[in-house]
Amino acid sequence: MTTLPQQTDRKLGLVIDLDTCVGCHACVISCKGWNTENYGAPLSDQDAYGADPSGTFLNRVHSYEVQPEAGAAQLVHFPKSCLHCDDAPCVTVCPTGASYKRVEDGIVLVNESDCIGCGLCAWACPYGAREMDQAAGVMKKCTLCVDRIYNENLPEEDRQPACVRTCPAGARHFGDLGDPESAVSQLVAERGGVDLMPEQGTKPVNKYLPPRPRDQLQGPEDSGEIDVLAPFLAPIDSGPKGFLGWLDRTLEKL
Amino acid sequence: MHPAPSVILFSSLSGMGFGLLAWLGIGLPAVTGWVAFVFFALAYLLAVGGLIASTFHLGHPERALKAFSQWRSSWLSREAWASVAALLTMAAYGAGLVFYDTRLWPLGLLGAALSLLTVLTTAMIYTQMKTVPRWHSVMTPLNFLSLSIAGGALLAGQVTAAMVLLVLAGAVQIATWWRGDRALAASGSDIATATRLGEKGSVRAFEPPHTGSNYLLREFVYQIGRKHALKLRVIAITLMVLLPLLLLLSPVFHHLAAALAVLSHAAGVLTSRWLFFAQAEHVVGIYYGKR
Known part of the structure; x- marks a missing residue:
């Protein structure tokens, strides 16, 4: 049934740290790798080496520029995949029951053998988390690597989503967001994790940790900090050397 | 939104077809025999033709029967039920008129109600999309039903x-x-709520996640129609309302003028329905700095 469960036993999901993400896209690649070789239809590419390449991805990294009223602009890398919403609008619109939210852990999945490829679930998702595979004609979405996290054939450290396992910056965290004592819930509480597009009323499980303020660019003398060793580290001669130095001195004399 | 020809044809043609069925159901015009047959054949061609066209945009049309299963939550599933119920009821009612010269009033009224219910369910598929603010309004079902x-x-x-x-x-x-x-x-959705970075400063999409296009951009960020939107609106309202009105008002009203009025109206509805999709902005475009 595509009616949503009243509540789920657990709320498995991701916490994404926008302060730490370096925008390397390793999570995108590992996601595509794992999910094209394992559960369900492969994530196809069209015209991959041609003039107009395009393909199915379950995770994509945007980059945004944030310009504060005063101070330097900040670049924020922004990974985005299915948020496994509590009130998932993609599930209820499904006419065939192919889309469902699991009662045991809250993961939103697609039963590909029931999917007619009408695309309504992708229309209903505000986050662009669902993509119709052009080769298979069925809807693809993040499974939270359901075939890894419970997979006893894998070493224990690998039983987490491929994107989390691969992130070299430690910007992605996986856990039960329904349990206030879990490490991810503690992290969200401590760092003020937020929902994307809360006005859409989807109640996402995945949370985003906002970037911390960057170091002050204007330097310690403006910020009032005093470092006793600073004088020893100050550059002795900041002027240009070699040919440029000669040019600088000669032009100065003219 | 990408204006898929199959969906535009479906919602326009079957809208007119089910509209005609509703009128036939309440006995206007009160036709029987061969004349009734022609009216019903036209209505079924439009309604069923539209329904068949709508399966062309499916990835797996062979599984379409599964779409009847989720009527509890899905408007698309409800549309499937309503359309089949309307077509079957009106077939029985129409058979009475065509073959037995008998008007089964209760059946006709039920069929008329089911026909309009089908149009309502079609409209609700779009109306329920909170992600497309242009559609998410009582105006959408009013628009579909009145047309x-x-x-x-x-x-x-x-x-x-x-x-x-x-x-x-x-x-x-x-x-x-x-x-x-x-x-x-x-709608309140903008790049600040989409990224939740708005409190830090003004947010600008700096770089998209991919250098090429993708399904999301093709399906949800369709910008070609917007440039000519005003001209197309004038064309739509002229063909849909003004020209048919003039033709109906003309003193030499006869079958040719009526046929022209129908064709003009249909062309206008198709233009309006094309705009309905092409102009609609999906909030996912915000993540790409587009609308």
Whole structure:
């Protein structure tokens, strides 16, 4: 049934740290790798080496520029995949029951053998988390690597989503967001994790940790900090050397 | 939104077809025998033709029967049920008229109600999309229903009713456009809420996640129609309402003028329905710095 469960036993999901993400896209690649070789239809590419390449991805990294009223602009890398919403609008619109939210852990999945490829679930998702595979004609979405996290054939450290396992910056965290004592819930509480597009009323499980303020660019003398060793580290001669130095001195004399 | 020809044809043609069925169901015109056969054949061609066209955009049309299973939550599933119920009921009612010269009133009224219910379920598929603020309004079902009833009246040869209903449908259409143009801004979704970085400063999409296009951009960020939106709106309202009105009002009203009025109306509805998709902004475009 595509009616949503009243509540789920657990709320498995991701916490994404926008302060730490370096925008390397390793999570995108590992996601595509794992999910094209394992559960369900492969994530196809069209015209991959041609003039107009395009393909199915379950995770994509945007980059945004944030310009504060005063101070330097900040670049924020922004990974985005299915948020496994509590009130998932993609599930209820499904006419065939192919889309469902699991009662045991809250993961939103697609039963590909029931999917007619009408695309309504992708229309209903505000986050662009669902993509119709052009080769298979069925809807693809993040499974939270359901075939890894419970997979006893894998070493224990690998039983987490491929994107989390691969992130070299430690910007992605996986856990039960329904349990206030879990490490991810503690992290969200401590760092003020937020929902994307809360006005859409989807109640996402995945949370985003906002970037911390960057170091002050204007330097310690403006910020009032005093470092006793600073004088020893100050550059002795900041002027240009070699040919440029000669040019600088000669032009100065003219 | 990407204006898929199959979906535009479906919702326009079957809207007119079910509109005609609704009029036939209440006995206007009160036809029997061969004349009834022609009217019903036209209505079924439009309604069923539209339904068949709608399966062309499916990835797996062979599994379409599964779409009947989720009527508890899904408007698309409800549409499947309503359309089949309307077509079967009207087939029994039509058979009585065509073959036995008998009008089964209760069946006709039920069929008329089911026909309009089908149009309502079609409209609700779009109306429920909170992600497309332009559609997420009571104006969408009003727009679909008023066009269906007016088009049905035109097809059913109900000249006076058609003239009144066309004017009404035109007014609803203009109100729908007026509201729709303000819907995205009023929805409260923007790049600040999408990224939740708005408190830190003004947010700008710096680099998209991919160098090529993708399904999301092709399906949800369709910008070609917007440039000519105003011209297309004038064309739509002229063909849909004004020209049929003139033809119906002309003193030399006969079958040719009626046929022209129907064709003009259908072309206008198709233009309006194309705009309905092409102009609609999906909030996912915000993540790409587009709308």
